[in-house]
Amino acid sequence: MSNVDEVMAGYAGLQADQEACYKDLHQHPELSHQERRTAGRVAARLQEYGFTVHSGIGGTGVAGVLANGSGPVVLLRADMDALPVREDTGAQYASTVTARDGDGREVPVAHACGHDVHVSCLLGAGQLLAGHRGQWNGTVVTLFQPAEEAGDGARGMVDDGLLRRIPALDVALAQHVLPGIAGTVGTRPGPFLTEADSMKITVYGRGGHGSMPQNTVDPVVLAALITIRLQTVVSREVAPGETAVLTVGSSQAGTKSNIIPDRAVLLLNLRSYSQQTRQRMIDAVQRIVRAECQASGSPRDPDFETFDSFPLTDNDPDTTSRVAAAFRAHFGDRAGRAGQQTASEDFSDVPRAAGIPYTYWAIGGTDPDAYRDAEQAGRVQDDIPANHSPKFLPVLQPTLRTGTEALVAAALAWLAP
Ligand code: ZN
Ligand code: ZN
Numbered sequence: 001m002s003n004v005d006e007v008m009a010g011y012a013g014l015q016a017d018q019e020a021c022y023k024d025l026h027q028h029p030e031l032s033h034q035e036r037r038t039a040g041r042v043a044a045r046l047q048e049y050g051f052t053v054h055s056g057i058g059g060t061g062v063a064g065v066l067a068n069g070s071g072p073v074v075l076l077r078a079d080m081d082a083l084p085v086r087e088d089t090g091a092q093y094a095s096t097v098t099a100r101d102g103d104g105r106e107v108p109v110a111h112a113c114g115h116d117v118h119v120s121c122l123l124g125a126g127q128l129l130a131g132h133r134g135q136w137n138g139t140v141v142t143l144f145q146p147a148e149e150a151g152d153g154a155r156g157m158v159d160d161g162l163l164r165r166i167p168a169l170d171v172a173l174a175q176h177v178l179p180g181i182a183g184t185v186g187t188r189p190g191p192f193l194t195e196a197d198s199m200k201i202t203v204y205g206r207g208g209h210g211s212m213p214q215n216t217v218d219p220v221v222l223a224a225l226i227t228i229r230l231q232t233v234v235s236r237e238v239a240p241g242e243t244a245v246l247t248v249g250s251s252q253a254g255t256k257s258n259i260i261p262d263r264a265v266l267l268l269n270l271r272s273y274s275q276q277t278r279q280r281m282i283d284a285v286q287r288i289v290r291a292e293c294q295a296s297g298s299p300r301d302p303d304f305e306t307f308d309s310f311p312l313t314d315n316d317p318d319t320t321s322r323v324a325a326a327f328r329a330h331f332g333d334r335a336g337r338a339g340q341q342t343a344s345e346d347f348s349d350v351p352r353a354a355g356i357p358y359t360y361w362a363i364g365g366t367d368p369d370a371y372r373d374a375e376q377a378g379r380v381q382d383d384i385p386a387n388h389s390p391k392f393l394p395v396l397q398p399t400l401r402t403g404t405e406a407l408v409a410a411a412l413a414w415l416a417p
Contacts, residue, residue, distance in 0.1 A: 002330070004329075004405070008408060011404065018400055026091075027093050027094075030080070036060055039056075046126060049066075049126055051130065058146065058162065065141050066139065070137065071415055072415060073168060075141045075350070076142050077144075078143070079148035080118075080145065082110055083149055084101055094110075117403055118176070118403070119144060121400060126140070137417055138415040145157055170356060172350055173359060175407065177362075178386075180363075180366055181371045181372070182394065183334055183368065184336060184364040184402070187359065188338040191340065192314070193342075193343055193345045194312065194342050196309065201267075201302055202303040203263065203298060204298050209260070218260050220264060226292045227248045229288050234246050234281075243272060243340065247269045249267050251264065270285070289302050290302060311346060311348050319358060327406065334402075363399065364399070366394070366395065
């Protein structure tokens, strides 16, 4: 038996507990920066498994350290936060939770991105590694980070001294459950997830009576023209073949039909795989917005504010091929290559701050028959709910087992003697 098989032999003994833990987390989702209950459960379990636990890093972040002789120091990471989504999966253990968001609004909360899978799998892997110390040498650091969805959870832990509290790291590893056949894993060297920025743009008009437009500068018309013109950034200014997305997700102005307001606010989301494309898009947005404001006779320069910025997830080729080889050895033809995703992640803020290589892989979470049927019909995008959908719900198994195995197999690629 391989070291991975020896460690995974313990899985049958913890499967029921892991599934119960997952359902508990699923029924108690918490918004970004509010992951107090989740962090408490995580810390208690890590302590029970014999980890040295550091809690409250960057708010609710938890790091567990398990030293087992000399050898590499491997960081395994899971994110803990849920989303303001009303779950509509019909699951027996569906969330009915509501909470107050950062703006004080009461919102429904659900684990619509599957971070409860990540937490359960990392706890399972931690328990297995702690229980089979004869199979490996080195140090495992399990990192449970807050606020991935806000893009600032990883940076918050780094800023709060994470790297001073844990041993010097050699490599960082993380995973995400995505639509795909449950039981499969996918790796990809190089750029895997886009960098992303959100931008708030305020443009100014001159308000007045709706019956006298000649005395006003109408920001509603201005915002509409900007929204249309921004559609040319990706189609006309970014090279064909280069991936980029620009979405105007919100456009707001005015209160009443017969009042011309004095300002409009646009919220944009921009994504790309290169710093060059990112800068090109930001420059184009600012140029177009300023020029449209000028064309409309806007009385004041527009304001630009960037928020929710995510770094590029750019998998180190050597680290990725080491993990891919470990996956092929363990999973056989269930290990493959992942496609590029236009989603984003802040995980890489930790390895980047530590100056170490990293890789991030995908695990499938969809019922295999449902996925194959949808694939055959060419209807994956229509029929298979993706992350953030109210209907997104990974099948319990083999998703949890596979996510646990993937973490163990990847960690042992550095730690097995
Ligand atoms: Zn998400
Ligand atoms: Zn996610």
